[in-house]
Amino acid sequence: MAQNKTIKDIARALGISKSTVSRALADRFDVKPETKKAVLEMAEKMHYRPNLFAQNLIKRRTKIIGVVVPEFINSFFARIIIQIQRVFEREGFHVLITQCNESAEAERRNLQLLEESMAEGILISVTEKGRNTDYYRALIDSGIPLVFFNRASADVAASRVVIDDYKWAFFAVEHLIAVRREMGQPMPRIMHFQGPSEIELAGLRYRGYADALRKHGLPVDSSLVVRCESITREEGARMMERCIAQELIPDALFGFNDPLAIGAMKVLKRKGFRIPQQVSVMGFTESQSALITEPMLSSVAQPLDRMGETAAQLLLEKIQHPAAENRTVVLEGVLNIRGSSDPKMLENE
Amino acid sequence: MAQNKTIKDIARALGISKSTVSRALADRFDVKPETKKAVLEMAEKMHYRPNLFAQNLIKRRTKIIGVVVPEFINSFFARIIIQIQRVFEREGFHVLITQCNESAEAERRNLQLLEESMAEGILISVTEKGRNTDYYRALIDSGIPLVFFNRASADVAASRVVIDDYKWAFFAVEHLIAVRREMGQPMPRIMHFQGPSEIELAGLRYRGYADALRKHGLPVDSSLVVRCESITREEGARMMERCIAQELIPDALFGFNDPLAIGAMKVLKRKGFRIPQQVSVMGFTESQSALITEPMLSSVAQPLDRMGETAAQLLLEKIQHPAAENRTVVLEGVLNIRGSSDPKMLENE
């Protein structure tokens, strides 16, 4: 239907050659202003759209960069992506977003699509399970720069931007210890809802938790470390119900992420425990929901905007100077202390 | 770096012609099995990737479909997109997602990108303000099928899938009236937080609200209709504070969406009003957060999965049969009644 207009149609209509039309459209210096104007008008009139495929075929650039994320239902990645788009659109790139539902095969398919679309660079946050490490390397070797953000593959040589999960988990737990001691508990029992072991970050946050306990002279009690199979609110509720059934009530809870903490908090409240007077609760990876709960949830916020922006910058650097060496940027988090952990904060809410 | 391998490289390495290689890769019947095998092995060995641009240039199909959404930070569109991807990937299409931050110019740019990338079809939920109506029509005229979902442009002939916002707003308000009457208030004062007038849906939901009042013999009191400038939690809180300052306390509140209702509910609770005993609250467009508030928020849920799936199906239909006539699918919503509006629901939480 309505066969697309080509450069040749314009040339024919104007009685000039297609080379001239091409030059006019590219706003080259060596074409007479009148001709240029005529071409532009005719192009407009014919609703001419350049064929990107023909263009990309001959220029070696596609001006496409690809993004691969595990999911974007949680607004976490969505926020990052927005920044990525902002940076690249300013530079005249198109951003192609793919999403793989935490599936390694889907991730592989997406990478393949991006490779075939000749993306000039790829930004990726890897899936929980199953690493496509070999593919990451193959892409880099074949000249497509790759930058990790948030979740990185440890043994691939590439730029990355992450936060120091160990450190911020450590800080979070230190805060819990301090606040419970202020409340007159010298040896508080701090529970941890640990993320699934396939997530590399789960181990890091656990180590931060354990080391904070040790530093402050508290035992690391394995019955207080609860392994969660997923990282949803439902799982948090389920696990807390199980703990309560076993009469295992901690003085504070450090969740792997916000949903786990929120689910647990809800169950605690329903069972009549007062937050934070009886149990202090703390999440990780600030989500929108942290401000909705009552009391509001303390959490570690990650600078998503800066993460997206720096990841984009690192990739841009690689694209413009392929020889640039790999850089690892570690961003700082923020410990947002609210009513769920600290009674002093309650009055502000 | 590492110039990509082409079909010609394979041909040269095997001492055969590139036509044969092309046919072998396409698994055509007229090439000897041994040759086929040799070609495939060599392709694998050389890490050959077909050049999509060259392919698309000559075949007239791109197998790309484009999605344009106003934002995907709210998980609302994210959920829809996941279904869209599911449908199209099963059919061998690639889904290209773009996002325009509620900006009409960005929307236009995205459409243009999709047009130039020769997308075979476009799924779109239009931005709040500034309609690119002319562009929608131009795309359709030039043979690119377009399907609206959720937010549609009224005066463009295209398939669409929406819910009946009028009807479900009506039901929501009927519920509020009924529940207040059960509580012994024959003439409850129902407030509405109305969305910005640029959003077409805001008008529909308001009409549903007003007609429900009228049907049940209640006056439509304009002082109870609050115009909000944005649709965020902060705005909901701000507006409710203003109402309370004016000592304007309704018996029930129907919010244009969940964030507005949640913000308002939070302020009400802080000021000491009991939900739902003193004020019943109801949202719209079920969000994750509705389950987090206490009490949980009553809301109208939209079947996001079905919406994504049907939108995709409608587009697929248009792609496969360009002459297919436009269809409008109106999906049913669900009235989720929870503790924020109905005291009877409180015990389940």
Add this chain to the structure above:
DNA sequence: AGCGTTCCCGAAAACGTTCCCGACGATTTT
């Protein structure tokens, strides 16, 4: 008048692929 410049433009190759057409030997049919 001759020469060099400058300005504008056209011809044609190239990008990597698909596909039509024809060629060739081998096999089968008449």
Add this chain to the structure above:
DNA sequence: AAAATCGTCGGGAACGTTTTCGGGAACGCT
């Protein structure tokens, strides 16, 4: 034995651009 068919392959045009190269016209200069 000649003709038709079959299986396999190569040559080359085409897709819509960009870009290199070269050439003609107009101009100013000696």
